[in-house]
Amino acid sequence: MIADFSGKTAVLTGAGSGFGLECARIAARLGMNLVLADVQQDALDIAADEMRAAGAAVLPFRLDVSEAAQMEALGQATQDRFGAPHLVFNNAGVGAGGLIWENTLRDWEWVLGVNLMGVAHGVRVFTPMMLRAAAADSTWRGHIVNTASMAGLVNAPNMGIYNVSKHAVVSLSETLYQDLALVTDQIGASVLCPFFVPTGISQSQRNRPQELSNVDAKPTRSQLINQAMSDKAVGSGKVSAAEVAQKVFDAVMANQFYIFSHPQALGSVQTRMEDIMQVRNPTDPFHSKPQIGADLRTALRVS
Numbered sequence: 654m655i656a657d658f659s660g661k662t663a664v665l666t667g668a669g670s671g672f673g674l675e676c677a678r679i680a681a682r683l684g685m686n687l688v689l690a691d692v693q694q695d696a697l698d699i700a701a702d703e704m705r706a707a708g709a710a711v712l713p714f715r716l717d718v719s720e721a722a723q724m725e726a727l728g729q730a731t732q733d734r735f736g737a738p739h740l741v742f743n744n745a746g747v748g749a750g751g752l753i754w755e756n757t758l759r760d761w762e763w764v765l766g767v768n769l770m771g772v773a774h775g776v777r778v779f780t781p782m783m784l785r786a787a788a789a790d791s792t793w794r795g796h797i798v799n800t801a802s803m804a805g806l807v808n809a810p811n812m813g814i815y816n817v818s819k820h821a822v823v824s825l826s827e828t829l830y831q832d833l834a835l836v837t838d839q840i841g842a843s844v845l846c847p848f849f850v851p852t853g854i855s856q857s858q859r860n861r862p863q864e865l866s867n868v869d870a871k872p873t874r875s876q877l878i879n880q881a882m883s884d885k886a887v888g889s890g891k892v893s894a895a896e897v898a899q900k901v902f903d904a905v906m907a908n909q910f911y912i913f914s915h916p917q918a919l920g921s922v923q924t925r926m927e928d929i930m931q932v933r934n935p936t937d938p939f940h941s942k943p944q945i946g947a948d949l950r951t952a953l954r955v956s
Contacts (some may be wrong), residue, residue, distance in 0.1 A: 654794065654796070654841060654905065654906055654907065654908040655739060655740065655794050655795070655796055655905055655906065656794075656906065658680065658683035658684065658685050658739075658740075658902075659683060659684035659685070660684060660685075660686075661685050661686070661739035661740065662685060662686040662687075662688065662731070662735040662736065662737075662738040662739055662740070663676075663677070663680045663685045663686070663687055663688065663738060663739065663740040663741075663742065664688040664690070664727070664731055664738045664740070664741045664742065664775075664779065665677050665680070665687070665688065665689055665690065665742040665744060666690045666691070666718050666742065666743055666744050666745040666771065666775065667690075667691060667718075667744040667745035667746060667800075668687075668689035668690055668691050668697065668700055668744075669689075669691035669693050669696030669697045669699070669700050670691075670693075670696055671744075671850075671894050672742075672744050672800060672845070672847070672850075672894050672897055672898055672901070673689075673691070673742065673744045673745070674700055674894075675893075675894045675895045675897070675898035676742055676744070676898040676901055676902070677689060677700060677704055678703075678704075678707070678895075678898070679898050679899065679902050680709070680740070680902075681704045681707040681708065681709040682707065683902075684708075684709075685709065685739075685740070686709065686710045686711075686712075686734075686735045687704050687709050687710070687711045687712070688711075688712045688714060688727070688730075688731045688734070688735065688738065689701055689704065689711060689712070689713050689714065690713075690714045690715075690716050690718070690727055690745070691715065691716075691745070692715065692716065692717050692718070692745070692860050693859075693860055694715050697713050697714075697715055698713070700713075701713040710735075712730060712731065712734045712735070714726075714727050714730060717767075717862070718743075718745045718767055718770075718771030718774060718775070719763075719766030719767050719770050719771055719774075721770075721774055724771075724774035724775065724777075724778050725774075725778055727778070728778035728779060728782060731779075731782075732782060736786065737779075737782040737783050737785065737786035737795070738779060738782070738783065738795070739783075739793075739794065739795045739796070740795065740796050740797075740798070740905065741775060741779045741783070741795075741796075741797045741798070742798045742800070742901070743771065743772040743775035743776065743797070743798070743799045743800065744798075744799075744800040744845075745767060745771050745800075746767060746768050746771075746800055746802075746857070747763065747764060747767045747768060747857035747858075747860070747861070748815055748857050748883060749763070749764050749814050749815060749857075749858075749876075750811055750812035750813070750814065750815055750875075750876060750879030750880070750883065751811060751812075751813075751814075751872075751873055751875040751876030751878075751879050752811060752813070752873070752875040752953070753813030753814060755873045755875055755876065756813070756814045757867055757870060759865045759866065759867055760814055760867070761814060762865055763861055763862070763865040764814050764815065764818050765814075765817070765818050765821075766865075768815070768818035768819065768821075768822065769818050769821045769822060769825070772799045772800075772822050772825060772826075773825060775797075775799075776797065776799075776825065776829055779797070780797065780829075780833075780840075783795040783797075783840050784836070784837060784840065787837055787839040787840055791839075793839055794839055794840070795839065795840040795841070796840065796841045796842065796843065796905045796908075797829065797840070797841070797842045797843070798842075798843045798844070798845060798901055798904075798905065798912075799822055799825065799826045799829070799842075799843070799844050799845070800822070800844075800845045800847075801819045801820075801822040801823045801826065801844050801845065801846050802815070802819040802822075802846055802847060802848075803846050803847065803848045803913075803915070803918055803921075803922075804816045804819045804820075805819030805820045805821075805822055805823035805844075805846055806820075806823060806846060806921075806922045806925070807921045807922055807925050807938070808820075808925070808935070808938075809938055810938060810949075811875055811878065811879050811882075811949065811953075812879055812883075822844065823844055823846070826842060826843070826844035826910075827844070827910075829842045830842040830843075830910055841905070841908045841910075842910065843901070843904050843905065843909060843910050843911070843912055844910065844911060844912065845897070845900075845901060845912045845914075846911065846912065846913055846914075847892075847897055847913075847914040847915075848892075848913075848914050848915035848918045849887050849915075850887070850892055850893070850894055850897055850914055874952070874953065874955070875953055878949070878952055878953065892914050892915060896914070897914045900912055900913075900914065921938070924936050
């Protein structure tokens, strides 16, 4: 666990908004050096200026986390400026949905590229750096936090591509935790599984690369419905990104692996686990709110 953050270094992807920005604000208040990475240049510039004004040493780095070479360059830049980071927050993510067979190849490449491979690149690049630092100093401590989602623990309909990406991040993170435990006691790992929190993820199409856009295909009915439901759910969230960011730092200090923004949502996870253990078909996700399920089925079955 990291008990004292002052003078230590944090790398944060998706640092221009949402959880990344709020974690950067906490890190700056705690006296950390900050490596801020984001794909959106204007948001990155604003975040960097804010953190410098708060007194933090800042290395801003514009990149697409899905690009291996760019993530490797981020690692080298971090090493050159601050040395091995003590906290790595693999947070950048995008949202997309609709009926799972309606997602295009470009949808899959974009969502998995950012949500899964962005995390994989962060783990691949920064973990060896952290292990070397730990081997050189028995007092050195580090921690890696990967952002997944409650969608990584349950499988809500009409958002399959997002579910797939986030289940993979949970699996990656659980394995990272176990693998680190085999080789060191100095580096911990956590997975953040937020529910609906007001962030910019429902509008992540704004940063979608042109080469992965569906230029020749209009959104399907299911995708439009998913976008509308996502906008409403995320926008009406009662837990703030700042509150979730504090949970992240509390978890790092406590060496806590699972981080939940809405612990009350774990009932759905329990139901899924019971489905598996009892070898029963998946429970209707709308069994407690049947009208929502009925409305969604009606909307999707309109010819």
